[in-house]
Amino acid sequence: MSALLSAENIVKKYANHLALDNVSVSVEQGCIHGLLGPNGAGKTTLIRIINQITALDSGQVWFDGRPIQPKDVQKIGYLPEERGLYKKMQVGEQAVYLARLKGLSHHDAVAQLKIWFDKFGIGSWWNRKVEELSKGMAQKVQFIVTILHRPKLLIFDEPFSGFDPVNANLLKQEILALKDQGSTIIFSTHNMASVEELCDYITLINKSKNILSGATDEVRRKHGSNVVEIGYTNKSIELQPLLPEGYTFVSEEQKGGIRLAKVACSSSSDCNVLLQKIMSQVEVKSYNEIIPSMNDIFIKMVS
Secondary structure (H helix, E strand, O other): OOEEEEEEEEEEEEOOEEEEEEEEEEEEOOOEEEEEOOOOOOHHHHHHHHOOOOOOOEEEEEEOOEEOOHHHHHHEEEEOOOOOOOOOOEHHHHHHHHHHHOOOOHHHHHHHHHHHHHHOOOHHHOOOEHHHOOHHHHHHHHHHHHHOOOOOEEEEEOOOOOOOHHHHHHHHHHHHHHHHOOOEEEEEOOOHHHHHHHOOEEEEEEOOEEEEEEEHHHHHHHOOOOEEEEEEEOOOOOOHHHOOOOEEEEEEEEEOOEEEEEEEEOOOOOHHHHHHHHHOOOEEEEEEEOOOOHHHHHHHHHO
8 A cells, every 4th residue: 555645754844833844744545534633743844835825944745755835735645723714605516616616618517516515414505605514514515525535635624623523423424435446635633532443554643743644443552551351240259369370360350240350461361371271260251452542642642
């Protein structure tokens, strides 16, 4: 798999503030890449550099195998965190105008927008004014316009802001469908549950530096503490004395007749040895590796 976009050693300063300090990010083709970090970390500055809204001080951005060029903006769809529609325009008129800026003809823009408006349940709002839209409905319009011209790269900055759970789920399904259709997506958010659901790779920026990058599953496993949870049934036998060498009892609780014991393992421990040892004494119902959530990792890394 090759990178569609690479930002190499990006530096950006604003007066006395260093917004990006030698930051590098590689976004693989056909994947969803989470861009994470606390407020003020530098994420939006990096996104604006990729979109050529802001000039970098040093470094290089590569797009599709070559240095990025002004014309490449037409191949990028950008949904910024700051929402911006002209309040006095009609919704359909506004959407057509934005679609035409991305190169669609008037006929194609209207035809495709009508399909998407109906799909998102806002077809009846075509001739209403933008100022009459709720925050979530306005967000739907901007999402549609962002993806309508089928850009190679999509950048979503907090795309679920303003959505109730039903519409947030609708948007998640559309983002996954875009990935399945070959789109490459940069997804910036503070919602770590969405990162686990959607992102193949992540980059975590903190205090203007890239402090963590990698495949989401690998990052989670790497930050694990080698703890497993064993669910078993046997009221008369304690699990702790049964543990072989290399395993340490951590804690235990009971849920619905199942005893759930947490056991810490050394890095060289073999789960098969553990299971063979205890299965002759208790009935094992479940065995799960305790893997930290992205939320846990985020807090740990930026604290």
